[in-house]
Amino acid sequence: MADNETTPEAPAQPAAEGSSASVKERIEKARGYVGERYQAVSDKVKSKYETASSATREKVADLKQRVEGIEVDDVVEQMRDYVRSNPGKALLISIGVGFVIGLLVRGTGDDD
Numbered sequence: 001m002a003d004n005e006t007t008p009e010a011p012a013q014p015a016a017e018g019s020s021a022s023v024k025e026r027i028e029k030a031r032g033y034v035g036e037r038y039q040a041v042s043d044k045v046k047s048k049y050e051t052a053s054s055a056t057r058e059k060v061a062d063l064k065q066r067v068e069g070i071e072v073d074d075v076v077e078q079m080r081d082y083v084r085s086n087p088g089k090a091l092l093i094s095i096g097v098g099f100v101i102g103l104l105v106r107g108t109g110d111d112d
Helices: 017-068 072-085 087-106
Strands: none
Touching: 072 087
């Protein structure tokens, strides 16, 4: 550890100008390496972002087309057909929805 010049305890040696050049070279190499690694990671993140962004845009466009294609009258007619073909299920579902809405509207009852 006596030869280690990077520790703060090491005294400055004016006669060792060659070793300070070596340290500068190592710092420059490290700076170059860090720059290269940063660029590689940056490129990879950009690529992943572009892929995810493109996929999201496609999904949103598809969903928009599907929503625009839905007619409210068609949905109402489908609901009527379902209620006519499954009156028991429709009644139980409406009772359950009414019960949940009643619980939400009523609150906790701790208004005293």
